[in-house]
Amino acid sequence: MSPSLLDIASVREYLGKRLLCGVQTSEKRLALTFDDGPNPHNTPELLDTLAAKEIRATFFVVGRRVRRFRDLLARTAAAGHEIGNHCDHHVPLSALPAAIIRREINVCGNLVAAVTGRRPRFMRPPMGWINDKVLETARELGYEPVIGSIHPQDSRRPGTTTILRRIRRRLEPGAIIILHDGGWRIGCDRSQTIAAVDIITDELLQAGYRFETLSELTAGSV
Numbered sequence: 001m002s003p004s005l006l007d008i009a010s011v012r013e014y015l016g017k018r019l020l021c022g023v024q025t026s027e028k029r030l031a032l033t034f035d036d037g038p039n040p041h042n043t044p045e046l047l048d049t050l051a052a053k054e055i056r057a058t059f060f061v062v063g064r065r066v067r068r069f070r071d072l073l074a075r076t077a078a079a080g081h082e083i084g085n086h087c088d089h090h091v092p093l094s095a096l097p098a099a100i101i102r103r104e105i106n107v108c109g110n111l112v113a114a115v116t117g118r119r120p121r122f123m124r125p126p127m128g129w130i131n132d133k134v135l136e137t138a139r140e141l142g143y144e145p146v147i148g149s150i151h152p153q154d155s156r157r158p159g160t161t162t163i164l165r166r167i168r169r170r171l172e173p174g175a176i177i178i179l180h181d182g183g184w185r186i187g188c189d190r191s192q193t194i195a196a197v198d199i200i201t202d203e204l205l206q207a208g209y210r211f212e213t214l215s216e217l218t219a220g221s222v
Contacts, residue, residue, distance in 0.1 A: 003129075004151040006178075007134065012077045015147055018135060018166050020122070022149035023174035023217050027207040030175040031150060031217045032057040032197070035086055035124065036155075038072040042190040043181045047079055047180045049198050055211040056080045063088030063108035065182060070115050077116040082213035083122040085109050085143060090184075092129040101137045109141070122214050146214065148176035151211030154193040155180040163196040171204075176214070 004022050005011045006021075015021050019045060023029075032050075037043045038061055059076055061083060074192035077083055087093065088107040096104070105123060113119040125134055130145070137147045152158075152166035167177060179193050201211065 001174050004166075005153045006147070006149060009035065011147060013097075018056050019145035019147055020176070020214075020218065021128070021147050022176050023057065025174040028173050028204075028207070029212055029217055030171075030177065030204075030209060031172065031212055031214050032154050032177050032179065032201075033060060033084070033124070033214065034058070034181040035060045036065070036090065036184075037061055038069040038076060038188065039070055039182035039190070040072060041187065042194065043069075043072055043076065046181050046190075046194050046197065047076060047081075048072075050081075050193060051079060053201055053205065055201055056082070056213050056216075057211065058082040058084050058122070058214045059082055059120075059181070060084035060086035061108070061112065062090050062182065063111050064090075064103075066108070066111045066115065071107050073112070073115050076203055082122075082215055083118070083120055084146070084214070085112065085120040087123075087126050090126040092127055093134045094129040094131040095123050095184070098133055098137055101134055105138060105143065106143055109143075114155050123214075124148075144218075146176070148178040150175050151178045152196075153186075154190075154196065155183055157189065160192045160195045160199070163192060166199055167196070167200055174217070176217070
């Protein structure tokens with residue numbers, strides 16, 4: 001399996017000049033982020049895992065999933081997790097005209113606000129597809145575009161051990177880890193991701209790391 005583009009230092013440097021990839025800090029602080037939910041099979045188990053350790057994360061949700069699983073989004077927000085905008089239909093924004101990009105972002109953001117009472121601050125472009133038009137539109141709509149710094153490609157289900165290895169080798173203070181609780185299919189299996197989260201959070205808590213939402217991690221930085 002080919003490495004993630006975020007494993008390449010020059011790519012991280014290029015992206016870091018255009019949108020949020022990580023935070024410069026000497027403190028043991030980082031953010032867990034989860035994409036493509038809410039998902040009725042995976043999100044509840046993940047929420048239980050995080051709650052048991054009093055960890056708050058950031059969930060980038062898809063509008064079409066929010067429409068079906070509003071109660072699950074409400075539960076996620078009520079647990080203290082931050083909700084981010086992952087657009088309405090999880091489509092490659094850079095291939096779309098500006099009007100459709102705007103609609104994709106706005107519809108998802110409005111749904112989140114209607115369910116949680118709070119408009120998202122961050123927007124993660126689906127599949128990481130960006131261009132100037134995507135970034136400009138997101139910022140015009142009041143969003144901070146974000147990717148992340150560690151992408152273990154957990155959505156491809158490479159195995160819990162592989163997911164853990166890919167996270168550990170790139171781990172550093174200020175990291176933003178990209179994981180998935182949902183996917184294209186409602187029935188997608190994210191058990192490997194949940195198992196990896198259970199293990200890595202224990203390791204990092206023992207090592208003195210603090211898990212924060214993106215707003216907490218970027219306070220004073222964005």
